[in-house]
Amino acid sequence: MTDTKTQDAFKAREQLASAASSEVIIDLNKVNKWFGDFHVLKDIDLIVHKGERIVICGPSGSGKSTLIRCINHLEEHQEGTIIVDGITLDKNLKHIDHIRTEVGMVFQSFNLFPHLSVLENLTLGPIWVRKMPKSEARANAMKYLERVKIPEQADKFPGQLSGGQQQRVAIARSLCMNPKIMLFDEPTSALDPEMIKEVLDVMVELADTGMTMIVVTHEMGFAKTIADRVIFMDEGDIVEENEPNAFFDNPRHERTKLFLSQIL
Amino acid sequence: MAFVKTTPSMARKAPLSEGTLLGWLRLNLFASVFNSILTVFVLFIIFFTVKALWIWGIADAVWVADTRRECFNININGACWAGIIAWLDGIFYGRYPRDELWRINLGGIMLFIWMAPLWLPRVQGKILVGLSTVALYPFLAGYLFAGGDKGVFMQIMVTAAIVALAANIANAAIGFFINGNLPDFIIRSIRQNEAPEARQRNILLAILAALFIAVFVWQMNWTVEVVSWTRWGGLFLTFVIAGIGIASALPGGILLALGRRSKLTVIRVLSTSFIEVFRSVPLITVLFMATTMFPLFMPEGFVLNKLVQVIIAVCLFNACYLAETVRAGLQAIPNGQYEGAHTIGLGYWKTMGLIIMPQALKHMIPNIVGSFIGLLKDTTLVSIIGLFDVLTILRSISKDGPWLGLHQEALVFGAMLFFVLCFAMSKYSRHLEAKLSTGHKN
C-alpha cells in the first residue's frame, strides 16, 4: 500500500472529505426501535456528511443491520427522527419512495432478481423508476458493469454467476440508479475467501469516487483503507466511534477491546 | 499398520449397466423374484386389457352404418363408431344452427391467429399479445357467437378487438420475417426515426385513431343473426365456459391473493372471507346458487341469462382456488426479493408485477395448469343445471332414435376427448417450466 497511486487516491479522498464535510446528508436523532418488546436500537445519534465513509462493526445481534435498514426505511423506527438528503422519513410513502431512489443498498445475500438477466437486473430501476429510455439504460448499465469488471456476463442469469460476481452485479445494480448514498450490509460475509477481494476492490474504487458509504463489515483491513470513521455497536448502542487507526490501535471502551481481541 | 500389496488386481467384466437394454430390464423389472412375478402379472393384465380394447374399438368396430341395429348386424362384438360419427357436429357445436357454424369456426381460427405469435420466434411484445387475448378477443368472439344488435359498448370493444388483431398480425409478421416491431417499422417506413420521441408517439396515435375510426364505421353495418345461448352446446360450450374461466381466474386469483396479503384490514378481511366461502362450498352448489339466487340480488327487471350466471360462478369459484395457489407461490419468494426491489425504488405494484409475480407464477405453473385441467373437467357439471355441454350431448346420443342405447361408445369417446385435452395441457406445462427455468438456485 505504498505505491503512489494509492497515496494519491488517499489524498484525493482527504480533500473530498474535508471539502464536503459541511453538508450533512444523513442525520439520525435519538432513534429508537423495538422488535416487539425487544429494544434493538437505543437512542442512536449519528450524523454523516456528504462523501464520508463509515464502517460499522460489532457483535452479532447488536443492531447493525437494523440501523442501516432504517436509513432507507426497510425497517420502520418508532421514536426519533431520521433525515436523509434533507427529507424526513415518516409515514409519507412519497418520501420513502424518493429516498429509496437516492439510497442504494447491497445485501449479504445479493438479492438479485433470478428471473432476469444481469443486464435486465441493472436496467429495471432506471427504466421503471427513472423513466430512462431503454437504449440509454442499457448503455448506462454496461458502463457500470465495466466498472465492476464483468461486462462479459451481461446476458447471463444471476444463478449462473459465482458469489463474487453476483455481489458485484448487485453493486452495479444500485449504482445504475445513480444514488447519493450507498449502504452495504456485510457484503462479503457470504462469500468464499478468494472472492472477497474482488468485491472489496470494487468497493475501494467506489470509495475513491467520493461516494457517501456506510458499510457494515468485519473486514478490518478494508475498514482501515477506506473508513473516515469506525463505529462500534453493541446491544443497540453506539459504544465507540473513532477514526480507524485510533479505533484499532487504541480502543478505549472495554467492550470494544473485547470485540477486537476476538476478531483480530 | 503397514501394508504392501503382493498380488495384482485382476480386471473383471463390467457389471450389467443401465446402458444396455438387458441391463435395464434386469435392474428395473426383474431385480428379484417378487419383482419378476409382479412384472409378469402386470404385463399379463396390460396385454388382456389392450387386446380386448383393440378388438372392441378397432378390429371389430363398425364405422359406417345408419342405425345401431345395422351396426349389430354387421358385427355385434365391436363398437358402433358410426353413431359417434353421425353425431360429430352435435358433439362439437351442440344445437347451434347448422348454417351458422362458420361463425364458431371463424372464432376458433381467430383465437389461433391471435395467439400464434406467442409461439413464434423473434416476435416482440408478447406480453401485449397475451393481454389482448384475454382482454379483447372475448368481445369479438362473443359477438360473433351470439350475434344480434351491438350496443355502443359492444361496438367499441369489437372495433378495438379488430384493430388489435390487425396490429397483432402485422407486428408478428414484421417480427418473424424482418425482425423488429410494428411501431418501429411504421416510424422507419415514413422516415421519422430521427424525429423526437413525442412526435413519433403522436404519429403512431394518429394512425391508430384513423384505423379505429375506419374499422368502427365498417363494423356499424356488420351484423350477424342472433343465436340464442340456449342453442350453444357441445365442445364449443365447454370451451367457452372453460376458456373464460381460465382467462379470468388467473387475474382474479392474483388480485384476491394480493388482497389477502394486503396491509389494509378491510381489503384483507373481504378477500379472505370471499376466498374461504367459495372454497368451502362445492362447485355444484355455487352453480345452483348462481342460477337461483343471483337474480335475487340483481335490480328489478335486470335479467342475466343462465349462461352468463354460470360463467360468472365458474370464474369466481376458480379465482378463489387460484388465489390460494398464488398465495402459496408468493410465500415461496424470499423477503430479499422485496427488499432488492424496494432498494432500487420500485413501489408496490411494480415490485409485484415485475419481480414477485413472474417468479411466483413460474414456481406455480404445474399447480396453475393443474387447476386449469380441473376447471376444464368441472365444466361438465353445468349439464346438471341444464346447459348442453359436451357430456350432455354425448349422453343424449343414446336417446336418439336410430342410435338408441349407444352409451359405451359415447362415453369412451368423451373420455378420450378429455384425456387428449388434459394430457396436452399438462405436457405443455412441463415444457413451459423447462423453458422458463433460468438456472437459479433458490
Ligand SMILES: Nc1ncnc2c1ncn2[C@@H]1O[C@H](COP(=O)(O)OP(=O)(O)OP(=O)(O)O)[C@@H](O)[C@H]1O
Ligand atoms: N424482523 C425481526 N423481528 C424480530 N427481531 C428481529 C428482527 N430482525 C432482527 N431482529 C433482532 O434484532 C437484533 C438485531 O438484529 P440485527 O440484524 O440488526 O443484528 P446485526 O448486528 O446485524 O447482527 P449480525 O451481525 O448477525 O447480522 C437481533 O437480536 C435480532 O434477533
Ligand SMILES: [Mg+2]
Ligand atoms: Mg446483520
